[in-house]
Each structure stands twice: as structure tokens, then as C-alpha cells.
Amino acid sequence: MTVLARFDHVTRRFGKVLAVDDVSLTIESGTILGLLGPNAAGKTTLISLLEGLRRPSSGTVELFGGSPGDYRNRQQLGSTPQETALPVTLRVGEVIDFVSKHFENPLSKAAVAEEFGLGELLKRQTGALSGGQKRRLSVALAFVGRPKLVLLDEPTTGLDVDARRTLWEALRRQHERGATVVVTSHYLEEIEALAQRVIVMGKGRILADDTLPAILSQVGLRQVRLAATSDDADRIGQLPGVVRQEKSDEGTTTYYVQNSDEMIVLLVRAGIDFSNLTVRGATLEEAFLTLTDPSHERSHDHKREVVR
């Protein structure tokens, strides 16, 4: 495994906003790295620092051993715009040609078209493409130069399920051919489908950096809400698997648990009186709170270990 990129105590401010807060991180070859976090967590800023689009306010960013701001260090980098931003008047084939002219050893237009299902569209102006087609072309552009490191910022946001799966398959094939991929997303599902290593970000900091299963056990939470007496509510909070609890003004309590089925079985066996039970999946934002909540021991330790 070789080191492709490195962040060393990197901080980036926009005016008073702290977008990236003292991040240290190493990206090695061979993995698909998922960068997971809610909007405004700093994922896109982190990517743009690696692309050389922005400079850190402090700390250093290294790409292939040099500065990402130097275009020569970007010869083996593949990236794609966050929004579908193709020049509307250019044809699909022209866009691929334009980008491939920048690289020493690009894929052929035919190979790119076949891999990403663009064969029929090469003569179309990009303005005439559907949302999914535009997204496929944008992602394809990241692979045109046979890059060693590919950065994909929200590659499937706004796509339907079929289009998303098609794109994921293409990404996995490219990864098997040797590309290291960094993919940002605020969908847990997407990270689950692609990533081997996962970094969870919130408010510009790294909250967790671990293997996919380890992260899933922390953020793949269910939300169980019920009404119980105050004493009982606290007893329920002591049940195994409950990560966090929140009392509301209406007398209900919300519990975040790793396995809601197990928790309810325990609840019933314990003979605790409750009413108005609802269960739903916790959103990532809610799950992330368990990683940032200082009262939550495990995440606290984890955070300290990562940030050091």
C-alpha cells in the first residue's frame, strides 16, 4: 500500500465559518474510502483541498507527495463536479475528448462510452441529456485519465434507484482495475454499497475513521419512541443496546438503539408499562449526534483516539 494523499493538521476557514477543523488523515492505495456526513460537515471542502481548488488556512495537504495546487501532481487524479455542470452546447464525445487531451495515457473514447453506457449519446449535446445521463458522463470524466486516485463528490445524489445501482457497478469495476476511490455521500446506503473504510465527518472534524462494519454499528441506528412513566423511562435507558435517549415535552421518550427488535423484546420481557410505541430508522443526522454527544462514552473515546 502506498500513500496517495495526506492531510496534516489541516484547517480551512471561510470568513468566520470553520469548514475543516484540524483534520489529519492518510489515504492509501487500494480501498474505496467513504466520506460520510450531513450537509455542511466539510466533506466537499476536504475534496476541494485535494483537488487544488482551495488552499488550507493552516496545515498541509499532500497529493502524490507534492502540492495539489501544482497541476503536474494532478496527472493521476480523477475528479468530477458536485453538480452536473457540463457545458450545454458541447457534445458528449467532445467533452470526453477535451478532458482526455489533458492526460498522458487516457482511455479511448469508445472504452469510456462503453463502461458508462454513453455509446448511444456521443453525438448529443450535453444540454439534451437526462439527469442520470449527465451524472454518468460526469462520473465517467473522472476515469478518463486512468487515475490512481478518484474523488467523487456526491456521485449519485438525485438519481433514481436503477441509475444509482448502474453507477455503483461501474465504480466497483473501476476500483477492481486498480483505482483508489474517495466517495462522499450523505446516504448511508451509498457508503454501505461501496466503501471499505469509512470516515464520518461532522462540523469540519473527523468523528470516526474505521472499517465499514465498525461504523455501521455506530451510525446504523433505529429510533424507538414511546410514552412511559419517568422512572420506567430511565429503566428503559439502561437496557443493553440503547445508545442515547431524549425526553420530549409531551411525555414521550425517544431512544436510539442498534437493534430495535431486540430492544422491544427486552422491553416486553422486563414487564415495563409503556404506550404509543413507534419505531423508525434514525436519520444520519440523528445518528451522528451519538458520535458527537460527549455523554456517550464510546464515541467520545473514539473521537479522542482519532483526533489525538
Next chain:
Amino acid sequence: MSTFALTLVHAKYTLIETARIPVALIGSLVFPALALLFFVVPQRSVADSPEFATQAVISLAVFAIMSNSLFSFGLNIAENREKPWDPYLRTLPAPGIARVFAQVFSTGALGVAAIIPVIVIGALFTAAEASAFAVVLGLVALAIGALPFMLIGICIGYALSAKAAIAVVQVVMFALAFAGGLFLPPVLFADWLNTLSKFLPSRQAREFVIWAVTGGNLEPWVWIGIIAWITVTLFLALFLFRRDEGHRFR
């Protein structure tokens, strides 16, 4: 791929993009030729005088280059900074200078396309005259005189949003054109306007090209002015370019 080859690649695709929306070209390509046809050709006292006709043709050629430079730099840069395509291009392994030169080349190509009809109409329908050699000298002088306009365009593009840039470019363009003697010859100016005019890059470019084509004396304020404008706008453009990281919202 070499920087020069990449420059040509970027210029080529910029021109393809522009050419696919031909209406966008009409303003800068056709307007100077129309102005010559409607305002100069019918005025036989100007059109029949070799001296005045040559000056009028040169003035409108300067105007063609100026409006092209201001629009294509000011608007393109301001628009591109707002589009996510431009940041994407900046992640490709191409030096920034290749993208800047590509803009200069594509603007230059359009500028040449805009002055050809002016020269042709001037030669056919007015008494304007110049040898082929003088025309070539004039084009070189035009290219030098255009530098301040390109740099002003770059400054506007990096300083303002696209919507603000359209308005500012138009105001700057017409102010420079009128006060620089590109529409009305400076001999008709009041003294104060004539004095003010000598400080403007449009007036300086006009006099510089007239000198290159017809000979005579080159007054020092012309070339000193051009150098001063290039220096000041170059530093301002570099400052604004370095400060820029795409569109900013406050």
C-alpha cells in the same frame, strides 16, 4: 501534452462553445460594421476624405476589439466562476496560464473576425486608404492597444458576479468609446473633454493605431498612457486572480 498544445485545446473548445450560440456573437461582430455603414458611409464629407475616413475606420476597428475584449473577458470570466464546470477544469492537470492564453487566443480570433468587415467596408465604400504593410502594422498596434481592455475585462470578471459584470461592461464600453473618440472624432470635443480623453486607453489605442497606419508624430502621452494602463491593470488582474477561489457568497 505541452502547455502550448493544451492552450490550443482550451481555445478550440471555447470557440466551439461560443459558435454553437451564434446570436451571442452578433453584438460584437456586427455592431462595429453596422456603425461604419450607417454613421460614416452616408456622411460623404467624412467618407470621401482619405484622412477622416481612415481615422473613422480605425476608430471602429478599435471599438470592435475593445467591445470584444471587455465582453469576452469580463462576461466569460464572471459567468465561468459561477458555473461548476470551471472549477472542474481547474482540477485537470493543466497549468493556469494555458487557460488564460486560451481565452486570449479565442478572443483574438473573434476580434479579428469583427474587424475584417470593418476593413472591407472601409475599403469598398469610403476613401480610407492604407498599404497592405500599413494594415499589418495597424493590426499589430491594435493588438498592443487591446491589452488594457483585455486586462480591464479580466478585472471586471474576477471582481463581479455575471449580472453585475454585464452592466459594468456596457457602461465602461460606451463611456470609453464616446470619451475616447471612437464614435465622434476628438476634433469635435470641447477642450476639457479632449484633455480627459487623453487619459483613457480607448483614446490612446485610437491614436496609437492611427500613428501605426498613417505615420506622423507619436505623442508621448499615447505610449506612456498605454504602458501605464497595462501596468496598473495587470497588477490589479493578478491580485484579483490570486484572491479568487470561485464564486463567493456573503
